[in-house]
Amino acid sequence: MLVLKVGGNEIDDANFLTGFADAVAQMSETPVIVHGGGKEIAELQLKYGLTPRFVEGLRVTDEPSLAIAEMVLSGRVNKRIVAALIAAGADAIGLSGVDRALVRVEKMQHPSGDLGRVGKVVSVRGDVLQEMVAQKVVPVLSPISLGAEGVYNVNADSVACALAVALNADAVVFVTNVAGVMQDDRVIPSLTAREAAALIKAQVIKGGMIPKVRAALDAVAGGARAARITNLEGLTNGSGTEFKND
Numbered sequence: 001m002l003v004l005k006v007g008g009n010e011i012d013d014a015n016f017l018t019g020f021a022d023a024v025a026q027m028s029e030t031p032v033i034v035h036g037g038g039k040e041i042a043e044l045q046l047k048y049g050l051t052p053r054f055v056e057g058l059r060v061t062d063e064p065s066l067a068i069a070e071m072v073l074s075g076r077v078n079k080r081i082v083a084a085l086i087a088a089g090a091d092a093i094g095l096s097g098v099d100r101a102l103v104r105v106e107k108m109q110h111p112s113g114d115l116g117r118v119g120k121v122v123s124v125r126g127d128v129l130q131e132m133v134a135q136k137v138v139p140v141l142s143p144i145s146l147g148a149e150g151v152y153n154v155n156a157d158s159v160a161c162a163l164a165v166a167l168n169a170d171a172v173v174f175v176t177n178v179a180g181v182m183q184d185d186r187v188i189p190s191l192t193a194r195e196a197a198a199l200i201k202a203q204v205i206k207g208g209m210i211p212k213v214r215a216a217l218d219a220v221a222g223g224a225r226a227a228r229i230t231n232l233e234g235l236t237n238g239s240g241t242e243f244k245n246d
Contacts, residue, residue: 097145
């Protein structure tokens with residue numbers, strides 16, 4: 001089982017999306033895809049007079065921002081990916097964590113402040129996703145998920161990690177716009193949790209890369225056989241930054 005996470009900034013690029021869809025369609029193994037949509041969410045927030053705010057790479061989500069996130073993630077972005085996959089010859093279906101209660105969450109408590117309607121994954125219905133994959137249907141999952149009080153926004157990297165653990169995935173690959181975790185303009189080929197913590201402290205790893213790195217480490221700690229951060233080229237040739245247990 002393979003879990004792919006693709007970022008919203010990348011999906012904005014039509015050439016990237018076409019290349020990604022072609023790569024997925026040619027895979028011998030049917031993957032599960034989780035996507036973000038950060039740039040489009042921020043653009044709509046600004047359009048409606050809201051100020052995007054982040055805590056360690058996680059979007060602070062009040063009620064108006066949640067409505068925008070749900071519209072962008074489960075609507076525009078999700079269907080754009082599904083359409084590209086089908087055009088490339090793959091069979092795909094768009095879902096969110098709310099559908100069939102695929103991803104259940106509780107409110108995330110963060111030491112650096114209240115994130116609002118941001119969820120932490122507590123369970124995944126892996127059997128539902130496995131049934132689709134067995135039929136060679138690619139599930140494309142928006143990270144909008146279900147909590148006891150309704151819908152929550154969830155960091156897509158965290159959802160990918162939870163899926164990888166629940167599915168006992170052979171690998172989870174975070175496909176981004178950089179070749180991997182960078183230091184001095186070079187890709188770091190592998191990282192342990194201890195090494196990654198030191199680089200976060202030194203602000204070598206910062207911003208949106210922090211939740212990606214933490215999710216990758218959580219995935220391998222939770223039972224995924226491998227986790228990698230890479231770009232589209234690395235998705236096909238196996239390069240990037242691989243994460244290992246200490």
